[in-house]
Every structure is written in structure tokens, then in C-alpha cells.
Amino acid sequence: GQQVMQIPQYQHVQEGEDFTTYCNSSTTLSNIQWYKQRPGGHPVFLIQLVKSGEVKKQKRLTFQFGEAKKNSSLHITATQTTDVGTYFCVILTGGGNKLTFGTGTQLKVEL
Amino acid sequence: AAGVIQSPRHLIKEKRETATLKCYPIPRHDTVYWYQQGPGQDPQFLISFYEKMQSDKGSIPDRFSAQQFSDYHSELNMSSLELGDSALYFCASSFGRGRFEKLFFGSGTQLSVL
Numbered sequence: 001g002q003q004v005m006q007i008p009q010y011q012h013v014q015e016g017e018d019f020t021t022y023c024n025s026s027t028t029l030s031n032i033q034w035y036k037q038r039p040g041g042h043p044v045f046l047i048q049l050v051k052s053g054e055v056k057k058q059k060r061l062t063f064q065f066g067e068a069k070k071n072s073s074l075h076i077t078a079t080q081t082t083d084v085g086t087y088f089c090v091i092l093t094g095g096g097n098k099l100t101f102g103t104g105t106q107l108k109v110e111l
Numbered sequence: 112a113a114g115v116i117q118s119p120r121h122l123i124k125e126k127r128e129t130a131t132l133k134c135y136p137i138p139r140h141d142t143v144y145w146y147q148q149g150p151g152q153d154p155q156f157l158i159s160f161y162e163k164m165q166s167d168k169g170s171i172p173d174r175f176s177a178q179q180f181s182d183y184h185s186e187l188n189m190s191s192l193e194l195g196d197s198a199l200y201f202c203a204s205s206f207g208r209g210r211f212e213k214l215f216f217g218s219g220t221q222l223s224v225l
Contacts, residue, residue, distance in 0.1 A: 033213060042216040043216050088153060098156055098169060099211075101146075101156075
């Protein structure tokens with residue numbers, strides 16, 4: 001089936017440093033979503049990207065959809081301890097309601 | 112605001128037993144998804160329902176079955192449980208089939224098979 005790879009798998013940063021996770025698909029995507037899962041929690045929707053080259057910002061978070069709609073990135077500026085968690089991209093596969101999670105990037109922020 | 116409700120929160124079963132997980136979607140949401148998440152793993156899609164009909168099927172074992180009822184709540188039935196079934200099971204709901212609406216997740220059911 002369609003796979004969605006995310007890199008890196010893990011990232012440890014010092015508080016205040018920037019962080020970026022990348023999501024790569026083998027096929028062209030119609031759109032892509034990003035979710036955050038805190039340790040012990042459930043995935044929480046962050047954003048959806050639809051257009052080629054689209055860039056959206058949420059405070060310190062910047063989301064980008066590649067021009068070819070095969071990759072996406074999430075960049076966090078000046079990380080804080082509240083950013084700790086695993087970030088997943090999610091794509092729609094199949095014709096109906098099969099939403100596939102990427103492999104995820106686990107972010108740890110140290111003081 | 113109402114969220115997705117899952118019950119029970121924790122469940123401990125023995126091998127070869129059965130388990131039933133319940134999910135109550137957000138009111139007016141017509142689509143329900145089930146995911147299985149092992150420790151340190153990404154959520155794996157099991158099955159989805161739209162308007163009480165199975166919509167898509169993922170890596171759901173034949174020992175598992177699920178359905179969506181007239182009130183839109185869903186149940187995941189798991190039989191002949193195996194140690195490898197121990198995981199966190201999430202239910203999510205959304206509105207609209209194939210529209211790629213955002214998912215709202217419940218807090219999950221932690222299943223431990225001993």
C-alpha cells in the first residue's frame with residue numbers, strides 16, 4: 001500500500017532551537033493533514049494543506065506543501081517544552097475513508 | 112463541546128478471550144474510523160464506516176469485526192485475543208465521506224492481553 005515516510009524519526013533539541021519534520025509520499029497527494037500526539041495522548045488535528053506550494057502558519061508553526069504535492073514539512077521556530085510530542089502527517093488513500101498516518105517524528109525538547 | 116467518547120479506557124483480557132470496544136462519535140458526525148497503535152508506533156488504520164456502512168478496510172485481522180449502529184456509535188469486536196493485540200485503540204470521527212475532513216480522536220482504549 002501507499003507509504004508515507006517521515007524524517008527524522010526522532011529529534012532532540014534544546015529549548016529555543018528550531019525543528020523541522022518532513023513527510024514524503026511516493027505518489028502525488030490530493031491534500032495532507034498534520035496531527036500532534038502528546039505522550040500518553042491522542043492525535044490532535046493541526047492543519048490541512050490542499051494547494052501546491054501552499055504555506056500556512058500557526059504562531060511558531062509553519063506548514064508547507066511541496067510544489068509537486070508529494071512532500072510536506074512542518075517547521076517549529078524557537079521550540080518550547082510544550083511542543084514535545086510526536087508529529088504525524090496523514091494522507092487520504094483509497095477512494096473513501098482510509099486515512100494513513102506517516103511514520104511520525106518524535107520531538108523532545110530539553111531545557 | 113462534545114468530543115469522541117471511547118469506552119472502556121482500559122481493558123485487561125486473557126489470551127483467547129473476546130473484547131468489545133465502543134466509540135461514540137461527535138454528534139452529527141457520520142464517519143467513524145478505528146486505529147490500532149502499538150507502543151512507539153504510528154496509528155494503523157483498521158476500518159472505517161460511513162452512514163452505518165463499512166467504507167474502507169485496512170489491516171484488520173479476521174478475528175476482529177466492527178459495525179456502526181443506527182445512532183452512529185461503533186463497536187469493535189475482537190475475538191481469540193492474542194498477546195500481539197495489546198495496543199492502544201483509537202476511534203475517530205469526522206463529517207463527510209471522502210471529503211478528507213479533519214479527524215477528531217477519542218482518548219483511546221488501552222487493551223492489555225495477558
